[in-house]
Amino acid sequence: MNEMTPTAEQRTEALQGLGCKRKRVEDIRFVQGRGSYVDDMKLPGMLYGDFVRSPHAHARITKIDVSKAAAVPGVIAVLTAEELKPVNLAWMPTLAGDVQMVLADGKVLYQAQEVAFVIAEHAYIAADAAELVEVEYEALPVVIDPFKAMEADAPVLREDLKGKTDGAHGKRTHHNHVFNWTIGDKEGTDTAFKKAEVSIKQLISYQRVHPCPLETCQAVASFDKIKGELTVWGTFQAPHVIRTVASLISKIPEHKIHIIAPDIGGGFGNKVGAYSGYICAIVASIVTGRPVKWVEDRIENLSSTSFARDYHMTTEIAATKDGKVTGLRVHVLADHGAFDACADPSKWPAGFFNIVTGSYDFPVALCTVDGIYTNKAPGGVAYRCSFRVTEAAYCIERAMDILAQKLGMDPADLRMKNLIRREQFPYQSALGWEYDSGDYHSALKKAMDTVGYSKLRAEQKAKQEAFKRGETRDLMGIGVAFFTEIVGAGPSRNCDILGIAMFDSAEIRIHPTGSIVARLGTKSQGQGHETTYAQIIASELGIPADDITVEEGNTDTAPYGLGTYGSRSTPVSGAATAMAARKIKAKAQMIAAHLLEVHDDDLEWDIDRFRVKGNPERFKTMKELAWAAYHGVPPGMEPGLEAVNYYDPPNMTYPFGAYVCVVDVDVDTGATKIRRFYALDDCGTRINPMIIEGQIHGGLTEAFGIAMGQEIRYDEIGNVMTASLIDYFLPTAVETPKWETDWTTTPSPHHPIGAKGVGESPNVGGVPCFANAINDAFRFLGSTHIPMPHDQWRTWMAADKLGLHA
Amino acid sequence: MSKVQVRLKVNGKVIDELVEPRTLLIHFLREHLNLTGSHIGCDTSHCGACTVDLNGKSVKSCTVFTVQAADGEVITIEGVANADGTLHALQEGFREMHGLQCGFCTPGMITRAYRLLKENPTPTEEEIRFGIAGNLCRCTGYQNIVKAIQHAAAKLAGAPFQEAAE
Numbered sequence: 005m006n007e008m009t010p011t012a013e014q015r016t017e018a019l020q021g022l023g024c025k026r027k028r029v030e031d032i033r034f035v036q037g038r039g040s041y042v043d044d045m046k047l048p049g050m051l052y053g054d055f056v057r058s059p060h061a062h063a064r065i066t067k068i069d070v071s072k073a074a075a076v077p078g079v080i081a082v083l084t085a086e087e088l089k090p091v092n093l094a095w096m097p098t099l100a101g102d103v104q105m106v107l108a109d110g111k112v113l114y115q116a117q118e119v120a121f122v123i124a125e126h127a128y129i130a131a132d133a134a135e136l137v138e139v140e141y142e143a144l145p146v147v148i149d150p151f152k153a154m155e156a157d158a159p160v161l162r163e164d165l166k167g168k169t170d171g172a173h174g175k176r177t178h179h180n181h182v183f184n185w186t187i188g189d190k191e192g193t194d195t196a197f198k199k200a201e202v203s204i205k206q207l208i209s210y211q212r213v214h215p216c217p218l219e220t221c222q223a224v225a226s227f228d229k230i231k232g233e234l235t236v237w238g239t240f241q242a243p244h245v246i247r248t249v250a251s252l253i254s255k256i257p258e259h260k261i262h263i264i265a266p267d268i269g270g271g272f273g274n275k276v277g278a279y280s281g282y283i284c285a286i287v288a289s290i291v292t293g294r295p296v297k298w299v300e301d302r303i304e305n306l307s308s309t310s311f312a313r314d315y316h317m318t319t320e321i322a323a324t325k326d327g328k329v330t331g332l333r334v335h336v337l338a339d340h341g342a343f344d345a346c347a348d349p350s351k352w353p354a355g356f357f358n359i360v361t362g363s364y365d366f367p368v369a370l371c372t373v374d375g376i377y378t379n380k381a382p383g384g385v386a387y388r389c390s391f392r393v394t395e396a397a398y399c400i401e402r403a404m405d406i407l408a409q410k411l412g413m414d415p416a417d418l419r420m421k422n423l424i425r426r427e428q429f430p431y432q433s434a435l436g437w438e439y440d441s442g443d444y445h446s447a448l449k450k451a452m453d454t455v456g457y458s459k460l461r462a463e464q465k466a467k468q469e470a471f472k473r474g475e476t477r478d479l480m481g482i483g484v485a486f487f488t489e490i491v492g493a494g495p496s497r498n499c500d501i502l503g504i505a506m507f508d509s510a511e512i513r514i515h516p517t518g519s520i521v522a523r524l525g526t527k528s529q530g531q532g533h534e535t536t537y538a539q540i541i542a543s544e545l546g547i548p549a550d551d552i553t554v555e556e557g558n559t560d561t562a563p564y565g566l567g568t569y570g571s572r573s574t575p576v577s578g579a580a581t582a583m584a585a586r587k588i589k590a591k592a593q594m595i596a597a598h599l600l601e602v603h604d605d606d607l608e609w610d611i612d613r614f615r616v617k618g619n620p621e622r623f624k625t626m627k628e629l630a631w632a633a634y635h636g637v638p639p640g641m642e643p644g645l646e647a648v649n650y651y652d653p654p655n656m657t658y659p660f661g662a663y664v665c666v667v668d669v670d671v672d673t674g675a676t677k678i679r680r681f682y683a684l685d686d687c688g689t690r691i692n693p694m695i696i697e698g699q700i701h702g703g704l705t706e707a708f709g710i711a712m713g714q715e716i717r718y719d720e721i722g723n724v725m726t727a728s729l730i731d732y733f734l735p736t737a738v739e740t741p742k743w744e745t746d747w748t749t750t751p752s753p754h755h756p757i758g759a760k761g762v763g764e765s766p767n768v769g770g771v772p773c774f775a776n777a778i779n780d781a782f783r784f785l786g787s788t789h790i791p792m793p794h795d796q797w798r799t800w801m802a803a804d805k806l807g808l809h810a
Numbered sequence: 811m812s813k814v815q816v817r818l819k820v821n822g823k824v825i826d827e828l829v830e831p832r833t834l835l836i837h838f839l840r841e842h843l844n845l846t847g848s849h850i851g852c853d854t855s856h857c858g859a860c861t862v863d864l865n866g867k868s869v870k871s872c873t874v875f876t877v878q879a880a881d882g883e884v885i886t887i888e889g890v891a892n893a894d895g896t897l898h899a900l901q902e903g904f905r906e907m908h909g910l911q912c913g914f915c916t917p918g919m920i921t922r923a924y925r926l927l928k929e930n931p932t933p934t935e936e937e938i939r940f941g942i943a944g945n946l947c948r949c950t951g952y953q954n955i956v957k958a959i960q961h962a963a964a965k966l967a968g969a970p971f972q973e974a975a976e
Contacts, residue, residue, distance in 0.1 A: 027905055027906070028908065030913065031904065031905040031910060031913075032905070034910055034913030034916050034917075035900075035905055035910065035913075035916060035920060036887065036888070036897070036901065037845070037847015037848070037886065037916075037917040038847065039847075039913045039914075041849070041914065043840075043846075043849075043850065044840075044846035046841075046844070127837075128830070128832070216948065217912070217914075217948055218857060218859055218912070218914045218915050218946065218948050219849065219851065219914045220851075267912075267913065268912065269912045269913070269914025270911075270912040270914060270948045270949055272948070299850075301853045302851065302852040302853050302854065303853070530911035530913070531911070532911065695908070698908045698911060698949075698950060698954060699911075701950055701951030701952075701953050701954065702911060702948070702949045704951055705950075705951035705952070728852070728854050728856075729852045729854055729946075730854060730856065734857075734946050736942075736943040736944075736945075736946060736952075737938070737939040737940075737942050737943055737945075737955070737956065738939050738940055738943045740939075740952050740953075742953060743953055
């Protein structure tokens with residue numbers, strides 16, 4: 005070998021493939037302000053739409069007078085439900101099988117609901133004219149508390165459902181009832197509780213929050229009357245589904261609809277759903293024949309386009325005296341707001357909440373969920389989690405701490421005792437999931453060793469003694485959380501959206517010179533897909549990642565896919581990418597055999613080439629084979645080198661992790677300081693450690709926000725009290741803690757490259773970890789459960805309730 | 811609505827335009843000048859996505875009227891690259907340290923950091939965190955943004971960047 009021949013290591017490094025900290029290709033445009041987001045678009049003749057919104061949470065509309073608004077120079081049209089009815093668009097179907105008003109039809113059901121849509125030559129004119137639309141309301145009684153909504157004499161919210169006792173998910177038992185979902189073994193669970201030596205019961209509420217990506221929801225719709233074609237640029241996490249839904253609703257043939265999701269400024273679940281703004285922009289463009297832009301402001305975003313959580317979980321655990329769990333029973337009152345617009349797979353009205361047995365070996369469990377209508381905004385999106393998984397993780401992780409307290413056990417010891425053991429995988433959970441792989445004990449042990457867990461507990465004990473002696477007013481809390489995520493929705497046998505199986509796709513084309521364009525059915529909103537998918541292909545095909553362009557978000561060019569949410573991109577499209585690459589590789593091998601005049605089986609793959617077994621000097625690189633594919637294929641073979649794969653995952657993937665948080669609490673002010681936060685994540689095979697770490701930092705910060713302050717709060721007459729960033733807590737760099745990250749690697753046995761997905765794990769594990777830390781600080785004083793969010797005022801109140809300010 | 815004439819310098823270029831007096835600076839930059847790098851995230855001057863440099867100070871351009879910037883000098887993300895067209899140390903630092911994800915806060919964040927490093931070329935971590943507290947990021951958790959700014963500060967000072975031990 006001469007000096008110029010690169011070594012195997014050099015050839016591997018040149019690929020920038022799996023496992024390397026490849027710098028992101030997206031960044032080049034973003035750091036120069038050259039991203040292209042929806043609001044950056046400007047089309048000739050473009051109009052601007054703005055909403056008139058309801059000030060009431062529940063009211064009948066007696067009159068809408070648009071004449072003054074319509075008379076403003078520059079106003080082109082004003083839409084109300086009356087204008088939408090002839091085209092059958094005053095209402096739209098939701099992803100959850102309900103229907104939802106696009107514009108208020110006769111009444112409003114939540115504050116900030118869309119009532120009219122003003123279309124004008126300029127955004128300022130549209131906003132001016134919206135102020136001039138006169139709407140007369142007749143206020144109706146308001147229901148905000150989901151428990152009160154189920155009282156017999158509670159006001160009827162959904163008059164359109166009058167007499168309908170069958171909903172999309174079975175029987176409705178009350179006029180404000182959406183569905184009941186029951187899963188598990190009732191009899192077995194009842195028996196476990198009857199026999200239980202110890203049991204706990206606690207109402208654990210997860211407050212209503214909002215994903216609040218920095219870019220709000222927005223769209224530009226452009227209808228070409230001559231061609232009868234509609235193009236919509238929008239903030240869509242799932243552009244292909246939006247195309248299908250748009251076609252079904254508008255009756256425009258699907259091939260004449262072009263959906264384009266350009267750069268997206270964060271999604272976190274907020275941009276999965278279909279919102280009135282999208283529909284109104286489309287209708288307005290059809291009506292006016294001109295492009296129409298709709299951009300919501302932050303207040304509109306926080307108060308109308310979706311929400312997350314609002315789950316009220318009555319949780320019971322049965323156990324033996326020595327701390328072995330024997331049963332779990334959870335009943336959830338799920339506040340869905342005015343319409344059931346949850347963005348879950350269609351057959352799962354409570355998402356994958358039945359992951360609520362968590363990481364523990366529960367022999368039996370029962371889970372029931374009742375969905376409820378209230379006078380709040382509709383939505384129910386998975387805010388940086390797979391569907392309802394963060395609710396489940398918060399529920400079980402809080403409950404395990406409460407059980408530990410009752411048993412007088414250390415929370416980490418109780419977890420160690422009940423974690424599913426390595427040899428139990430694949431593990432069948434009591435509520436129906438098959439966990440693919442895990443090594444939970446090693447992960448928790450590593451976490452405890454790294455943070456010096458027993459030392460921390462000793463320090464805490466000393467502090468508690470000092471507190472009792474009156475020598476300090478600080479309390480120390482240690483939060484432990486162990487979570488199992490369920491992501492990568494999902495197998496077609498149980499996952500679909502509106503009947504479309506939740507597969508995902510990748511198409512890879514190798515050009516004659518050996519560079520690649522790959523297109524996928526997912527859509528990045530900051531996850532770095534353009535960087536990471538290229539790394540998968542680089543390792544599979546031996547073409548440097550820098551020679552690979554990854555495209556997503558254009559429904560005309562990308563293969564159909566279900567989009568990016570629920571950490572599904574890597575488990576599903578990442579798998580499709582590897583599978584498509586393997587199809588190409590198989591063909592390349594035949595071309596190589598032809599060129600090298602050997603049998604296919606005489607070749608072996610070597611980083612970036614096929615070589616003759618036992619004769620490594622005889623080889624064809626993938627680049628050479630790409631050229632050959634366009635002029636020298638074996639007789640009878642189709643020229644070209646490309647493949648598409650639609651991947652139907654055989655199972656979900658189950659990332660997991662062990663988190664520890666140390667917090668100091670000043671009981672006199674309620675101020676808290678996160679002293680330390682350690683996160684160990686196992687997401688299976690790691691594609692890009694730099695991006696994984698970044699995802700974990702971000703997810704932990706969102707978890708910190710949720711646990712320590714976020715809440716979409718309503719007063720008793722339905723005013724949204726937290727609809728701007730004045731009131732809605734987004735952590736800044738000052739209060740955000742420093743994160744310590746770590747990992748173990750337990751590949752998924754059923755995924756082509758063993759990857760499990762990671763973006764949402766830190767939110768799922770982070771929220772209960774913070775909450776457990778705060779609760780742990782007060783535990784020795786007899787406190788069992790302090791509800792989230794743990795802001796300074798509530799923490800002070802918790803201390804006050806315990807008599808600490810006497 | 812009657813319009814007024816404004817003259818100001820944006821990224822070194824003199825601009826003469828007629829604007830409605832109520833036109834916000836962010837809309838002037840984005841809509842009139844097609845400088846779409848600066849973004850709108852909150853409308854209440856909390857998020858900082860619209861941060862630009864006005865007369866040597868960081869301002870949130872969603873809370874400044876264009877007429878208030880008259881005769882002034884504005885620098886946006888489109889104007890922070892080096893004169894020879896290469897990336898500014900901050901732009902490089904953000905990429906090197908993975909200081910961005912969705913990219914929406916990035917222009918405001920870099921523009922703010924640009925002024926911060928002019929005011930204080932050797933900030934401590936504390937000073938950086940305090941200095942960017944008016945700019946929200948929903949993706950990164952700030953840790954790598956802090957590193958990106960430290961990376962840039964080191965480069966501008968001609969010193970090697972050393973990551974602080976964690």
